[in-house]
Amino acid sequence: MSDPNFEQEGFMHDPDASILKDALEKSRKVLESGIGSLPPADILEALVHYCIETGHNKDALMIADALLSYEPFSADAWHAKSVAEANNENYDAAKQSIIKALSLNPSDASIQITHAMLANQLGDSEQALHIYTSLLKIYPGNDEVFYGMAQLHEKAGRYHEAIKILKFLLNSEDFKKNALSDLGYCYDCLFDYTHSLFYYEEYLKIEPFDSTAWFNKAVVLCHLERFNESVESYDYALAIKEDFAGAWYNRGNALGSIGKISEAIESYQQSLLYEPEDTSTWHNLASSLEETGEFKDAIHAFTMALYHDENHCESYYGRGSCYDALEQYTEALKDYDKALELFSEYTDVWYAKADVLFNIQDIDGSLDCYQIALKLNPEDNECRLDYGLTLAESKQFNKAEEQFLHLIHHNAEWYAAYYELAKIKHIQNNENEAQELLKKAISLDKTKVEEMQSDFFLYCKNNQLIDLFSQII
Numbered sequence: 001m002s003d004p005n006f007e008q009e010g011f012m013h014d015p016d017a018s019i020l021k022d023a024l025e026k027s028r029k030v031l032e033s034g035i036g037s038l039p040p041a042d043i044l045e046a047l048v049h050y051c052i053e054t055g056h057n058k059d060a061l062m063i064a065d066a067l068l069s070y071e072p073f074s075a076d077a078w079h080a081k082s083v084a085e086a087n088n089e090n091y092d093a094a095k096q097s098i099i100k101a102l103s104l105n106p107s108d109a110s111i112q113i114t115h116a117m118l119a120n121q122l123g124d125s126e127q128a129l130h131i132y133t134s135l136l137k138i139y140p141g142n143d144e145v146f147y148g149m150a151q152l153h154e155k156a157g158r159y160h161e162a163i164k165i166l167k168f169l170l171n172s173e174d175f176k177k178n179a180l181s182d183l184g185y186c187y188d189c190l191f192d193y194t195h196s197l198f199y200y201e202e203y204l205k206i207e208p209f210d211s212t213a214w215f216n217k218a219v220v221l222c223h224l225e226r227f228n229e230s231v232e233s234y235d236y237a238l239a240i241k242e243d244f245a246g247a248w249y250n251r252g253n254a255l256g257s258i259g260k261i262s263e264a265i266e267s268y269q270q271s272l273l274y275e276p277e278d279t280s281t282w283h284n285l286a287s288s289l290e291e292t293g294e295f296k297d298a299i300h301a302f303t304m305a306l307y308h309d310e311n312h313c314e315s316y317y318g319r320g321s322c323y324d325a326l327e328q329y330t331e332a333l334k335d336y337d338k339a340l341e342l343f344s345e346y347t348d349v350w351y352a353k354a355d356v357l358f359n360i361q362d363i364d365g366s367l368d369c370y371q372i373a374l375k376l377n378p379e380d381n382e383c384r385l386d387y388g389l390t391l392a393e394s395k396q397f398n399k400a401e402e403q404f405l406h407l408i409h410h411n412a413e414w415y416a417a418y419y420e421l422a423k424i425k426h427i428q429n430n431e432n433e434a435q436e437l438l439k440k441a442i443s444l445d446k447t448k449v450e451e452m453q454s455d456f457f458l459y460c461k462n463n464q465l466i467d468l469f470s471q472i473i
Contacts, residue, residue: 024047041071064077086121113135132152143169147165159190212237280305282301283305287318316342329359347376354370419452422438
């Protein structure tokens with residue numbers, strides 16, 4: 001999406017960029033040191049516009065103030081200061097400056113448009129709409145006003161209305177680029193990723209060195225699950241802007257989606273070079289390290305995520321899982337309990353806590369946690385299977401049988417429920433049913449035969465059942 005947007009077409013100026021860049025450096029030194037003299041007002045005016053257009057937002061504000069010291073009654077200078085304040089997210093100050101500009105030149109369309117954009121930014125969409133509507137009566141063919149209207153609709157989530165105006169602006173020499181970019185954004189918000197991708201690609205034909213556009217294209221490709229292409233687009237964004245932390249982060253997510261975990265880890269680490277306090281990046285790095293079995297490094301990364309956000313319950317769960325994998329059950333339980341303190345309906349944590357309690361032989365506590373997890377998510381078959389196994393472990397065979405029958409009823413093609421029920425039938429000396437259930441389990445997944453055979457022999461008490469596997473196979 002284009003910036004909501006104070007880098008206006010009305011601020012385009014012709015002086016050579018290298019001259020302005022040199023003038024900016026000299027002016028910055030004068031203003032910071034108080035030594036030397038600033039360039040004349042016309043150069044300062046060109047310079048503040050240059051800073052606005054190139055994203056030097058703090059410099060733009062500094063130069064705008066310097067310009068006003070020369071021309072305190074210039075509507076254009078107050079307008080420029082308003083734009084600079086807005087780009088520095090000082091919206092109240094920006095509003096005061098634009099009101100001053102309007103008092104000096106109330107009929108200037110560009111100033112009126114900035115006024116409308118500020119009103120929209122400050123949440124007064126009715127005033128913004130009134131300004132645009134009034135301007136269209138005076139300037140019925142003004143593309144800048146139409147673009148402002150489109151962004152008003154866009155900010156309000158009225159994407160279809162915005163799209164109608166933006167498509168009209170595709171014929172505008174000044175606003176075609178903006179319209180293409182915003183169309184990509186609007187269609188993305190409408191989950192129409194095919195059209196979104198089309199418009200971002202059309203925009204990139206005109207502006208191939210726009211890192212944000214490559215980033216936006218990559219996001220859409222991820223929505224389309226075209227992850228390899230998405231990584232390529234993030235790479236283009238990063239070739240243009242190496243310190244683009246969000247692109248490094250999203251690139252890591254895309255790589256993780258196609259199983260390139262080591263590369264994802266490297267991408268997250270690069271992101272942290274530029275945004276070392278980002279909780280989500282630390283968390284995703286930790287999750288990737290956990291996936292590769294680097295549990296100690298993962299614990300460190302989860303701890304860093306929690307250092308930056310002590311209420312990030314997902315990181316308590318992740319770190320608890322790592323402690324669990326390292327059989328540090330006391331630490332795991334502490335993290336699981338903290339996660340549940342923050343979010344009591346976190347189903348996965350109840351399930352994980354149940355497993356830990358089982359491992360430390362707190363069977364009753366484990367059963368309680370399984371019950372809560374299943375109440376929150378009755379469709380979790382793995383959890384229900386483990387609940388049934390724990391019931392069987394505590395010799396509550398009838399209750400265990402209920403769980404396995406439930407699984408068979410709702411997931412008839414899963415061998416595990418038949419197999420576990422077969423063991424219960426054998427323990428209860430119901431050999432015929434045990435044999436039939438074993439046959440069904442093996443027919444559903446022959447790859448598990450050796451595993452089932454090795455496990456089941458621990459329960460066998462007679463030769464008839466021991467010979468069963470050879471008969472079935």
